[in-house]
Amino acid sequence: MLKTYTYSDLSQEDIDKLVARNVDTSNAIQDVVVDIVDNVRLNGDQALKDYTAKFDKVELEKLYLDADDIQELAMTINREQQRALEIAFQNIHKFHSYQLRKERVVETMPGVKCWREIRPIEKVGLYIPGGSAVLPSTLLMLGVPARIAGCKEIVVCSPAQSSGKINGFVAYCLHLLKIEKIYLVGGAQAIASMAFGTETIPKVDKIFGPGNQFVTKAKSLVQSLTNVSIDMPAGPSEVLVLADATANPEYVSADLLAQAEHGTDSQAVLVSDNEELIEQVNSALKEQLAILPRKELASKALENSYAILVSDLTEGMKFSNAYAPEHLIIESNNWEVLSRQILNAGSVFLGHLTPESAGDYASGTNHTLPTSAYARSYSGVSVDSFVKKITFQHINEQGLEQIGSIVEILAELEGLQGHKNAISIRKKIVN
Amino acid sequence: MLKTYTYSDLSQEDIDKLVARNVDTSNAIQDVVVDIVDNVRLNGDQALKDYTAKFDKVELEKLYLDADDIQELAMTINREQQRALEIAFQNIHKFHSYQLRKERVVETMPGVKCWREIRPIEKVGLYIPGGSAVLPSTLLMLGVPARIAGCKEIVVCSPAQSSGKINGFVAYCLHLLKIEKIYLVGGAQAIASMAFGTETIPKVDKIFGPGNQFVTKAKSLVQSLTNVSIDMPAGPSEVLVLADATANPEYVSADLLAQAEHGTDSQAVLVSDNEELIEQVNSALKEQLAILPRKELASKALENSYAILVSDLTEGMKFSNAYAPEHLIIESNNWEVLSRQILNAGSVFLGHLTPESAGDYASGTNHTLPTSAYARSYSGVSVDSFVKKITFQHINEQGLEQIGSIVEILAELEGLQGHKNAISIRKKIVN
Numbered sequence A, B: 001m002l003k004t005y006t007y008s009d010l011s012q013e014d015i016d017k018l019v020a021r022n023v024d025t026s027n028a029i030q031d032v033v034v035d036i037v038d039n040v041r042l043n044g045d046q047a048l049k050d051y052t053a054k055f056d057k058v059e060l061e062k063l064y065l066d067a068d069d070i071q072e073l074a075m076t077i078n079r080e081q082q083r084a085l086e087i088a089f090q091n092i093h094k095f096h097s098y099q100l101r102k103e104r105v106v107e108t109m110p111g112v113k114c115w116r117e118i119r120p121i122e123k124v125g126l127y128i129p130g131g132s133a134v135l136p137s138t139l140l141m142l143g144v145p146a147r148i149a150g151c152k153e154i155v156v157c158s159p160a161q162s163s164g165k166i167n168g169f170v171a172y173c174l175h176l177l178k179i180e181k182i183y184l185v186g187g188a189q190a191i192a193s194m195a196f197g198t199e200t201i202p203k204v205d206k207i208f209g210p211g212n213q214f215v216t217k218a219k220s221l222v223q224s225l226t227n228v229s230i231d232m233p234a235g236p237s238e239v240l241v242l243a244d245a246t247a248n249p250e251y252v253s254a255d256l257l258a259q260a261e262h263g264t265d266s267q268a269v270l271v272s273d274n275e276e277l278i279e280q281v282n283s284a285l286k287e288q289l290a291i292l293p294r295k296e297l298a299s300k301a302l303e304n305s306y307a308i309l310v311s312d313l314t315e316g317m318k319f320s321n322a323y324a325p326e327h328l329i330i331e332s333n334n335w336e337v338l339s340r341q342i343l344n345a346g347s348v349f350l351g352h353l354t355p356e357s358a359g360d361y362a363s364g365t366n367h368t369l370p371t372s373a374y375a376r377s378y379s380g381v382s383v384d385s386f387v388k389k390i391t392f393q394h395i396n397e398q399g400l401e402q403i404g405s406i407v408e409i410l411a412e413l414e415g416l417q418g419h420k421n422a423i424s425i426r427k428k429i430v431n
Helices: A012-019 A027-055 A067-074 A079-096 A136-149 A168-177 A187-196 A213-225 A249-260 A275-290 A295-303 A313-323 A335-339 A356-361 A397-413 A417-430 B012-019 B027-055 B067-074 B079-096 B136-149 B168-177 B187-196 B213-225 B249-260 B275-290 B295-303 B313-323 B335-339 B356-361 B397-413 B417-430
Strands: A003-006 A106-109 A112-120 A123-127 A153-157 A206-208 A238-243 A267-272 A306-309 A327-331 A347-350 A387-395 B003-006 B106-109 B112-120 B123-127 B153-157 B206-208 B238-243 B267-272 B306-309 B327-331 B347-350 B387-395
Touching: A012 A313, A027 A187, A027 A213, A067 A168, A079 A136, A079 A168, A079 B106, A079 B397, A106 A397, A106 B079, A112 A397, A123 A136, A123 A187, A136 A153, A136 A168, A136 B397, A153 A187, A187 A206, A187 A213, A213 B213, A238 A249, A238 A313, A249 A267, A249 A275, A249 A295, A249 A327, A249 A356, A249 B417, A267 A275, A267 A295, A267 A313, A275 A295, A275 A306, A313 A335, A327 A335, A327 A356, A335 A347, A347 A356, A356 B387, A356 B397, A356 B417, A387 A397, A387 B356, A397 A417, A397 B079, A397 B136, A397 B356, A417 B249, A417 B356, B012 B313, B027 B187, B027 B213, B067 B168, B079 B136, B079 B168, B106 B397, B112 B397, B123 B136, B123 B187, B136 B153, B136 B168, B153 B187, B187 B206, B187 B213, B238 B249, B238 B313, B249 B267, B249 B275, B249 B295, B249 B327, B249 B356, B267 B275, B267 B295, B267 B313, B275 B295, B275 B306, B313 B335, B327 B335, B327 B356, B335 B347, B347 B356, B387 B397, B397 B417
Parallel strands: A003 A306, A123 A153, A123 A206, A238 A267, A238 A327, A267 A306, A327 A347, A347 B387, A387 B347, B003 B306, B123 B153, B123 B206, B238 B267, B238 B327, B267 B306, B327 B347
Antiparallel strands: A106 A112, A112 A387, B106 B112, B112 B387
């Protein structure tokens, strides 16, 4: 089922083509998004109501649900489901709570003390996709680090369901996160509302969250138009499975399909040094696909996917590093050695019993990750994404004595006499 | 000299206007940059040579200097100057070397282990402005954290001097950083060359460095066109000085002028609860400005600058947080209490003997900082900027038992049967 390439047959150009992702170049989407963003900027709440009527087919009187609404909806899911969300919440909280640590003060010269302090980003906006696939897990993945960071204002936007509300799972996550309001706005208009602010929706400093192509375009557009920043550029989801003869083809196949079912533009790549395994995975894919509810999406995604036959997994890791996968699963007994060779990946799943779906929902790691080879330079979302690290320094008389002449020489050589004078005038008066 | 506003007289709208920075909306620059980027993408080295001839008035045979050239140039500066650069290098190295620490493994449930590992960004590009103001300090500020991070390839671009070479100070910094090549390309064309790669200049994963409006536009353009990322959006430099009756007006004035001399679009803001201090600073500005070599630039910058009279420095800090200054200097005996109130700033200088210029050159902190209120959501450059933090997880049989049913419930509620199956198939075979 998967097209198979032999690594040693590939030229550098072939490899470059294989690791290049589908890039959307649709100007139609661009034009629509520019219009929406402009309209929201100019007309605020009214534009949001109009778009919600048009796209979500819901007439809203007020644009949000409050604490009482959320509490009521949260109680519509059963205890087992609540419990699953609670455990996911706890694990995500536990893992993320270790990400920020106070740093030491460094005395770079006697009397010259430098350090960093952490401050939360004050106002953050979280976009939670809705419509066909509602993703309460995304709300946990963004809300938990925002809470740990201590962000003062957490604005959440998610499109209204046809009922004019949100579903109970999302409501239960809001309850766990102690977030008392959710704005019923979706798509590009949600991003624009958080970037510019409207009568009802506060302007934020940074916008987080996945979404369709309209949402993605809107994020990149408001990033260029305002001083609101975004978590990362987003593209279709992807997995690379590195597997050898020790792998179970049933597991590998299930992992590839878990990726493929996300959407037709998802990509699932298998890299193996074992031709037989690739064949066995292909058979397993056929069987598992037949009974998968989202088989149409998944089989289209597999058409854009492929397998690479390598001579050993170290060569496989070379390909993986060039691909820079969002998710990397190493299904080999040798995972410990191989993991040290990783240069580029979003999140890594080690061994035979560590499927990506564990990390998608509940193990504790974040599932908001760099796609489209952005893993070469971006990290996934973490508490780091919700804070700034501000540098501080304090210099005393001894420090001024130590560092003064150095700064004077360097300012002079850059031709910045004013910079020099800020030191000289202090030296003169102190001495 | 500084326009003075009284905080209590200002409406929210007035404050919004005061904290808004000059935003460049020049389409002319945009058009020029689009042309340059396109030409470099299509014509590579030839385009670079043409632009260097056109803009830098230098005909280059080869586009770089090698280790021998660099060594030779490095020896043209005197020992005192070398020594000043060495100490700056050491301090920057010392401060930045504490920024990366191994993180612990978190067992979120028995048998479910999660952790983060640090990997350097493989290929980074550093842009060092040249022309009228050559900035060897910027090379240290970018090169040192890149070296500490362990980046495999560090590409440095800086425009050629009229001699067809670089100046000795930059060469000496390259020597300290053990960088054996520098590409003689400046402006938007340098950014394009590192984003797309040419015959001579390697394509990188992330581009760092300040520059004029052409460089800034080119960075934002290549960020939207490629999957190369950039350090941060850049704008004109700025300082906010928070000072009370304990401040020395001569120091305050020198600090404001050190900022103002950068360029006509720089901004220097004074916030004080003491009317007399503001007056004294104005007198000092007049005197100090008269003898400043770059007084024309500085006096124009002061025209865009202002003072705010507040009732106390806690109110002053409120204004500062709204402004989100790149540099914040607190010239008050009470700096310890005030510094806890800081929410938004790039880098902070505490007390009477800690001028910004210490941090610009030599104290150890980084001088590549968020401007234009980006300090609300961005941190300055640090070793963090040159690495990715990759999440890892390993689950054993016990862990699968613990987490399996949770993932199954959550995958089910999101309608992703394939995600559920990646767990179920493992549970079935393991048991």
